[in-house]
Amino acid sequence: MQDISLHLLDIIENSVRAEAKLVKIRIINDASENLLRLIIEDDGIGMDAATLDEAQNPFYTSKVERVKKVGLGIPLFKQNAELSGGEFNITSEPGYGTVLRADFELDHIDRMPLGNLKDTLLGSIIGHQEVDYAINLIFRERGMEQTFHFDAAAIKEELGEIPLTYPDVIEYIEQSLIEGIQNTNMEDV
Amino acid sequence: MKTLTDLKKIREKAQEEMKLRGGNVRMKIVVGMGTSGIAMGAREVMKTFLEEISARNLTDVLVTQTGEKGLSSMEPVVDLIEEGKPKITYGNMTPERVKKIVVEHIVNGRIVSDYVVATGN
Numbered sequence: 001m002q003d004i005s006l007h008l009l010d011i012i013e014n015s016v017r018a019e020a021k022l023v024k025i026r027i028i029n030d031a032s033e034n035l036l037r038l039i040i041e042d043d044g045i046g047m048d049a050a051t052l053d054e055a056q057n058p059f060y061t062s063k064v065e066r067v068k069k070v071g072l073g074i075p076l077f078k079q080n081a082e083l084s085g086g087e088f089n090i091t092s093e094p095g096y097g098t099v100l101r102a103d104f105e106l107d108h109i110d111r112m113p114l115g116n117l118k119d120t121l122l123g124s125i126i127g128h129q130e131v132d133y134a135i136n137l138i139f140r141e142r143g144m145e146q147t148f149h150f151d152a153a154a155i156k157e158e159l160g161e162i163p164l165t166y167p168d169v170i171e172y173i174e175q176s177l178i179e180g181i182q183n184t185n186m187e188d189v
Numbered sequence: 190m191k192t193l194t195d196l197k198k199i200r201e202k203a204q205e206e207m208k209l210r211g212g213n214v215r216m217k218i219v220v221g222m223g224t225s226g227i228a229m230g231a232r233e234v235m236k237t238f239l240e241e242i243s244a245r246n247l248t249d250v251l252v253t254q255t256g257e258k259g260l261s262s263m264e265p266v267v268d269l270i271e272e273g274k275p276k277i278t279y280g281n282m283t284p285e286r287v288k289k290i291v292v293e294h295i296v297n298g299r300i301v302s303d304y305v306v307a308t309g310n
Binding site: 001006009010013016017072073116119120122123124126127128129154155158159160161162163165166167168169170171172174175176179 | 191193195196197199200202203204207212214220222223224227228232233235236239242243246247248250251252253254256
């Protein structure tokens with residue numbers, strides 16, 4: 001993976017596969033703390049302690065259709081966070097869901113860029129209409145705070161039976177995300 | 190700023206259109222978004238489908254993302270599913286190939302056999 005938002009996409013797909021109905025994504029860019037933090041929380045089926053342990057091992061995958069039981073998604077994300085002076089942890093409760101947190105040192109030379117956050121979010125929101133997303137982007141610098149909140153459920157309620165793949169809706173969601181990402185300085189992080 | 194009022198307008202417009210042509214989904218596009226697909230560029234493939242749908246005003250197709258399909262060596266992989274027809278799986282997708290498939294297959298109904306890696310269920 002070349003950037004953090006590709007890891008985010010991979011994690012969202014894990015949540016969807018875990019039958020999540022709501023995925024909460026929070027990204028914090030805190031210049032004063034030199035911190036870039038991602039928190040992804042879902043209400044999926046969760047994992048027990050043994051599975052959680054295995055999920056962080058590159059020689060494990062939950063994908064039953066796979067012959068080779070190797071899953072690199074989570075181990076690579078963890079490695080990339082730790083390589084940039086950050087931390088990575090997952091907590092999970094069977095039947096309730098999973099919370100993943102990845103911290104990166106903002107100015108660390110080995111930190112990968114955040115990358116194309118907009119395309120990750122746009123594809124996931126429209127490609128999984130059955131899932132609701134609550135997205136919060138938070139930018140902090142010298143006591144100032146800029147935030148952006150995106151609530152997929154509110155948009156779906158407003159649209160009624162109109163699918164998110166309707167051309168004008170794609171454009172609407174894309175424009176909202178572009179504005180939010182710009183306002184919270186998450187474009188070139 | 191985008192507001193909910195904008196959404197209301199879109200809804201009214203879409204409802205009018207649906208009255209005219211019915212709300213049928215003619216074709217379903219499924220983009221493989223497993224770890225290896227993502228690493229090989231599946232996000233850009235998804236984005237290009239969304240761009241083309243928007244630019245060509247295709248109101249009768251649905252795009253979804255899905256996990257791994259066991260075709261890792263041919264990622265990114267895309268399925269085109271049309272009722273009453275065998276499923277077509279395209280492999281080694283790029284934004285350029287997506288554009289070609291949208292014009293040829295989705296708009297004009299001609300399968301792009303050069304990019305097909307599997308057919309049927």
